[in-house]
Amino acid sequence: MSVGEPTGNGMAGARERWVRTGGIELCVAELGDVEQPTVVLVHGYPDSKEVWSEVAVRLAERFHVVLYDVRGHGRSTAPAPLRGGFTLEKLTDDFLAVVDAVSPDRPVHLVGHDWGSVQAWEFATVKRTEGKIASFTSMSGPSLDHFGHWIKTRMTRPTPRRVGQLLGQGAKSWYVYMLHTPVLPELAWRGPLGKRWPKILERVEKVPSGDYPTSSLPQDAAHGAWLYRDNVRARLRRPRADAYAHVPVQLITPTGDAFLSERLYDELELWAPQLVRHTLPAKHWVPRTRPDRLAAWITEFITANEDGVAAQDAVATGPYADRFGGQLVLVTGAASGIGRATAFAFAEAGARIVAVDRDAEGAARTADMSRLIGAPQAWAETVDVSDEQAMEKLAEKVAAEYGIVDVLVNNAGIGLSGSFFDTTSEDWKKVLDVNLWGVIHGCRIFGKQMADRGQGGHIVNTASAAAYQPSKALPAYSTTKAAVLMLSECLRAELAGQGIGVSAICPGFVNTNITSTARFAGVDETEEKRRQKKSARLYGLRNYPPEKVATAILRAVVKNQAVVPVTPEARGAHLMSRFTPRTLRAIARLEPPL
C-alpha cells in the first residue's frame, strides 16, 4: 500500500489524494483543518462521495473531514473480477487504508449513510478496527448481521406483529431482489434508469437538483450491485453472533424512508449499548435533503465523544427527545398558559427554545425554566406579535443568532367576549391584530425562512374549539380562530411539497390565564372584573391543564396531524360539527353561565 500526493481538484476546496490498497486506487478527499478531530464520511448505493458534499462543507468548519469513493464507485477503481471483490472484509481493508493515510495516530469519527452505514457497522463491530474508531453515526443502513438476527427472531417466533414487521420490510426490500438478478440491473442502470435517475430522485425523494448525482452514476450503480450480491445472502443466512459495536453509536432514522423500516432498529440496544437515537421526518437521502440537521447532530455527538462526556447523559428525557433534540423551536405567547407549557414540553425533549411574548418577565422566566429541564439553550424575546415590523426584526435576529426555526408555534392569542353589537370596531381590531395577524406574520416571516432553507420544518397554529363551535357570546374571538384554522389548512396544502407540516390545535376549555385577561365587551369595568373572575373559576373547576395541550402539540408535530381538537369537549364539538351541525347551532344560542 502506498499513499499518493494530495492534488487539488474535485469538491470545492477539497484536497484530493489517492490511497492504494489491495490492487485498488481509492479517491480520497479532505476538507478542513487536519489538526481537528477527523470525520470519515462513507457514501451509499448508488452514490459516490459527492452525496456528502452539503454535509461535508458544514462539518469542515469544525472538523477534519475525509470522504472517499468506495471501490468501484466515483473515481476509485473497481476490483477485477467484480464478483467477490466487494465483500465486507475487503471494504474494511479499504477503510483501514484510508484511516492510516489520513489519521494514523488518532481514532476517527465514522459516519455512514445507506451502504456506507452497512459497511461502517462492519467496521464498528470487527476486532481489527478497535482503537481506530472513536464514534459511529449510522443513518439508513443496518448491520447485515443485526438484520440477519432480526429476521431470525421473527421467523422462529412469528407473532402477528412480528410477521407484519417481516412482511413490511420484505416489501420495502424489493430492489434487493432485483439487484440479485444477473446482468439486468447493469443494463438498466447503464441505459434508461441511469438517465432518468436524477429526475426520479427529485420527484420521488425530493432531493434538490444540482451537482448531485454525478455523471459516474451509471457506472457506480452497475458496480455497486455487487455490494448486494457479495454480502447480503451470505450475511443474512449466517449472521455473525459477535457483531457488538465497540464504539458509541448514534442512530439517525428518517421516518419516511421507503427502503428501511424503523422497526429494524428495535433491538439495537442489544448490539450497541451506548446508543443515541434520533429520528428525522425525511425520506431516504437525508445527506442531500437535511444537511443542517445532520451536521448539527454529528457535531454534537463527536464533541461529546471527544470530550469523553457520554452523550446520553444529556438532561433531555422527555417524550420525543429523539425527534426534537437540538432543534430550534419558537413559541409565541410563551409567558403563560399553553405557550409556556409548550415551551417546557419542547425543552424537555431537548429542543432549543425561543420564548416570545409581550410580557418580558414571563418570557424570561419561561426561558430560564426551560434551560433547567433540558433545553441546551433558551432565549426570551419581547415582541408583540401583531407588530409586523417587530416580527420582521425578530426573525432577522433569530436567523442571525440562533438559526432557522425548525418548529414554529403561533400560540399568542387574547380573549374577547360579548355580543356582536357590543363589540366595537376597536375591539375587533385588537382581537384580529393579535389572534389572526399575529399568526399571519409568524407564518409569513418565519415560514418563509423555513421554506427558503428547504430542509423541512413544522408550523403549529393555536386555533380553538371556537373555530367550529359557534357561540353568541364569542363572535369576534370565534371568527379569528376560524380564520386561523382555515389559514392553517390552506398553508398546509401549500407547504406539503416542501416537507413543512402545518397543524392547527383546537384546545377547548383549558385552565390558563386567558380568562383573567379577556375583554368582555359591552359591560363596565367592575362587571368585566367580575366576569373575568367568574370565568377563571369555571375554567379552574374544569381544570384541564395546559400541559396536556402541550403534549398534544408535540404529538401533532411528530405525526404531522392537520387539525387536533384536544379536550373531550373540543373533540365532541369537532365530531358534531361534521355530523350534527344543528346541535352545535342550538348550543351556540345558550347564554354562558357568567
Place this chain on the structure above:
Amino acid sequence: MPTAVRTESDARLSGFREVQRLAYECAEAVAAQLKPGVTERETARMQREWLRERGVRDWFHLPFAWFGDRTAFVNFRIPLQFFPTNRRLEAGMPFILDMAPVYKGFTADIGYSGCLGLNPVHDRLLADLEAHRELILREVRERRPLREIYEDVDRLMVRQGYANRHRAYPFGVIAHKVDQVKERRWSPNVFGFGTQSLKGLASDALHGHRDGWSPLWSPYKFSDHPPRPGLWAVEPHLGFRGTGAKFEEILVVTDSKDPEQSAFWLDDDLPHVRRWAEEKAA
C-alpha cells in the same frame, strides 16, 4: 389579668413550637439517613419510630413519604395514593416527608422537601416557595378572605410557571386548623388520621358551619371568610413537571388589632427558612 392570659397563651404556643421543632428534627434526621434504594414505606416507618422513641403517642396523621414524581402527585386520582408505597429512592430524586405528630397534647403538621444529590429544578422550586410564605402572611394580616388568598397563591404559582399541587389534597386545602387534643391511653387511627384530631376537626367544622367559617382553607365557597383566629398548618405545594416541593408549618392567627400580632409564623427557625437566609447570605 392580660399578663396572665398572655402567659397562658405563650405556654400554649411554646408547646406547639416544641412539637413542631421535634417534627422538623425528625425530618432532618430521617432525611440524613436516606440512601438510594430505600422505599417510601421504610422512610415512613423511620419517621414513626424516631418520633415514638421521643414520646409521640398520637398523630394528627401518620407520617407520609413521597419520592420522585410522587412529590408532584403525578396521576393521583384517589386519596389512597398518598400512602407510602414501595417506590425506591434514586440519585437525584426529590422527596417529601410529611408528618403530624401529637406531643403532650400539642399537634404539629410539617412538610419537609429535599432531594438525594443534585437537582436544579428542585432547588428552584424550594427557592420560589419563599415568595409564597411572604404572600400568605401578608394577606392574612390584611384579613383578606381565605379563598382570595388561596387564589392569589394560585396566581403566583402560575406566574412562576408551576402547577398548584395542594389542590390534590382532600378538599384541595392549602391549610387546615390544628389544635390541642386530649391525651388518651388508646389513640386509634382511621386511614392514617388520629381519631382525636379528627374529632377536633369535625367539631370545628360543625361550629364553623353554624358561624360561617371552616377549619379547612380551600378554594371553595366555604372558605370565603376572613382568617379565623387559631393555629393553621399551611402547606403550599408547588409542582413542576414531575418534581414537587412544599413546606408546611404553623401560622398563628390572633384577633389582635396590631397587624404584627394578628398573624405570625409560629417559628422562624426552620430548615427551609434557614436555607433561604443562607442563600441570601451567599
